[in-house]
Amino acid sequence: MKKASKISVLSIIVFICSIFWLMPLLLIFINSFKPYNDMLQEFLALPKSWSLNMYIETWTKFDFPLLIGNTLLYTICTVLIIALLAPMAAYKLARTKGKLSGVCFVLIIIPMMVPFQSYMITLTRLVANMGMTGSKIGYILVSTGLCMPLAVYMIHGFVKNVPIELEECACIDGASKVRTYFNIVLPLLKPILTTVVVLDTLATWNDIITNQLIVGGNAKAMNIQNALYMQFSAQTADWEHALPGIVMSMIPSLIFFVIMQKHIVGGITAGAVKG
Amino acid sequence: MKGKGKTKDLLIFALFVFPAVAFVLFSTDVPFLMNLYYSVFDWNGISKDMEFVGLQNFVNIFTNDALFWKSTAFTLKFSVFYVVIVNVLSLTVALVMAKEKKSSSVGRAFYYIPYIISLTAISLIWKFILGPGFEALYQVTGWEMFNWSWLGTAKLAFFVVVIMTVWQNLGFYMVNYIAGIIAVPKELIEAAKIDGANKFQVLRKVTVPLIMPAVSICMLTSLTFAFKLFDVIMVFTKGGPANSTISVAYNIYKEAFVNNRYGMATAKSLVFVVFVLIVTVIQLKVTKSKEVEA
């Protein structure tokens, strides 16, 4: 009995602390209604008025429908390719022994250790040589490639826990290897896949630097964060538009996160029943 | 007969693995290798002319670059603090969140919020927490720590970076741990309980060993994140005060784009990657040995 109460004390602490993590959202929200000067003078105070003017102005000034459309397109394409390719690679790499498999695995996870800043110039050059600078396809390819290592690595760790017997009996049944993967293995990977999808969705949604480098001056292919970031420099900062923009850009990702979190739990149960 | 089967295996392997490899080759591996070419040149990153200098850049790193080694020391120290703190905290939070199913999806979202918000906004908020926020707290509590100049003192600025990054990224590791914890079969825990194990014993003997895959994912990602620390430094501390928070990635970036010694920067990144590889391989070996196959 005593033990149980101890745990719930911890739970209470954890839940209370979560407010400290929620705080930035509140602060950004409050300050998105303030003029620049009030923001610096009284950051913690409530705004003088809750007028939506800056939200509307930001919406039209930055052409938000276009930006949201672009960002959505990038996110969906990136996540779809990742969700298709990453588990395939991770699964096969985890199940295959030998040198080739080892080399491929290393090739995939090495980027996790390389700072992006150290090769972004050559990356831009490579993309340009292929004539894809400023193109949406070029950006999607790069952003997928950058998300791939972590995705493969995470799923790889998970696959090792999936019982091998299941696949073996499917093989005895005469199912082809490809079918075994899609019918038996993939459903089992659902929990980790959901996590990966959440992470990569948010990463792509919030990307700034890759979009800046690859898209260049093509305003038609910009994503939200890049467009907002352009309003800042070493000596100027347009918070009056940036904060409403950040709030608006965050709403979809927040809703997405909450929905997907419920799915992770659901996914596990579904997997467990099948397993 | 045997050869044919092998070829088929290889084809299937290629079908499964190569597309992913191709993406990574294109976006990182190939550009990184292409980049290494410049490490033996003296080049400003812009001009069409480059001067071949052999290994001079590497010699310079090891003999005449105090700032690089200062940034290495900072990065190592940061990594130790970050990896330990972020993993302990996120695992604790995840254990609670995985248990409390009803209230937890909102709670999880709370912890995840800083990870979603763009860093420019995060740094704005921290500037005000450390400024007017602490001022207000000082007036209420009278605690001297709220009156310290956190960003203006080298030692304290280090902890600002640690606290801020832990705070920002906790949600990421939490999500991973939750996925691992939920995957632990309930029957095992029930069985342990029936055998008379208390909650702490269950955690230590059953849950932790079974979530080792999640642990090794989190260890590796937190370690590589710490080694590559860049964004917070770039946007928030800018390496200050007096170069006390310069990370290796930031040092490389400045070398390439501010000081325009591109060749030198690539040489540094090579030295750095070799170093990181050694550390991560050791780390992988250590956590791997602790994993149990289910």
Next chain:
Amino acid sequence: MMKKTLAVLMTAALAASCLTACGGGGSTEESKGDSGKDSAGSGEEITLKVFDAHAYGLDEYAEMAKKFEESHPGVKIEVQHAANDSNTLLQSRVNSGDIPDVFDVESGTSAQKYYEYAYDWTDEKDVLDKFNEAALDTGKDADGKIMSLPWTYENMGLIYNKDLFEKAGITELPKTMDELEAACEKLDAAGITAFALAAKETWVLQQLSTHFMMDKSLDAKGVVEKLNSGDLKFKDMKNFQNIFRLLDLAVKYGPDKPLEVDWETCENMLANGEAAIIHMGDWCQSTLDSFNPDANLAFLPCPVSDNADDVTLLSSCNWTYIVNKDSKNLDLAKEYLEYILTSEEGQKWMCDGVGAVPGAKTDMDVKGALANDASTYVEEGKTNGWIHTIEPNGYADIVGPALQAYMTGDMTAEQVTEEFQNGWVVQ
């Protein structure tokens, strides 16, 4: 072995096929741009790629670009405004062969690196005549050829709040170090924070230090040349040690946590009357206006010694525009640059949108109060050029943090002076 080779080959083939397949979509657009050159005027669209490193007057810029497009049917202006990390982005574009047709960089050391890509304006007298002689000097290469065209004058020095000076009973502007200290004392006695130096920004400290390197008998260029040749050493500069006196004042009469003050905070304090003096340039006009449009501000030429004549206000056209000499649409690029720098629309952008004095000759009224204030000094010939745009690469990165270390007490004045000397590496 066999297996490995096969794997490598297959990977390469896969990569290649995947990439070329996907690349097809992107490259069609480019070929359209190519054919546009041949059939200009026949309705094909030409895209002019422009890179602009400013976040000032963006609305006016858009207006200006739109008018150009209207008067040139079939021409599309594609601007990348990269105010943040402009160096990084420009560098990667140049490297990847995607060189913008028109782009701007900081004049001096930075611009020199791009001059091998630059169109040479030296012989285009018609265009050059539209600019001030001195402004054109900032775009010359080592041989005196004009490789880039100036944007606007930017001026920097101390900026003070007139109302606060009045409140503290300061009637005459301090011109020597002693007078400056006396002024700080007076402000302090009146309960006013005298100094809000943005010490969190290493670039502010570094720019501040250039005032104390000035020698009126040499111009900025002369000082740099002497430092390069080794004839002048930091420890022998007659005013240099006074930078430490100024930093001491900034710590003593500044906010409680001086190293936490960033540019935004110091400008906000000045505009709201919470601090009397900052070090900044007139580029901060729009930010100051957004904080408090009624603030009563002016330049305070920086005292650097005991001699009232030594005070410095530094003025330069520190941004300069380059036309890519290999541009597919060279003539159009030249025309566009001339348009944004000298036409009425362009001047509206600079004078109204940015609020600065253009490097081109103009009759237009400049909106910025600080820019107007500075131009009275410019006209009297009382300003000096900028050192920090023509100093060696990497130098700023060493001395800025060193000055911070002095303020935190981690380094002595002597050690910092030595850092300055060691940091000045001639390339």
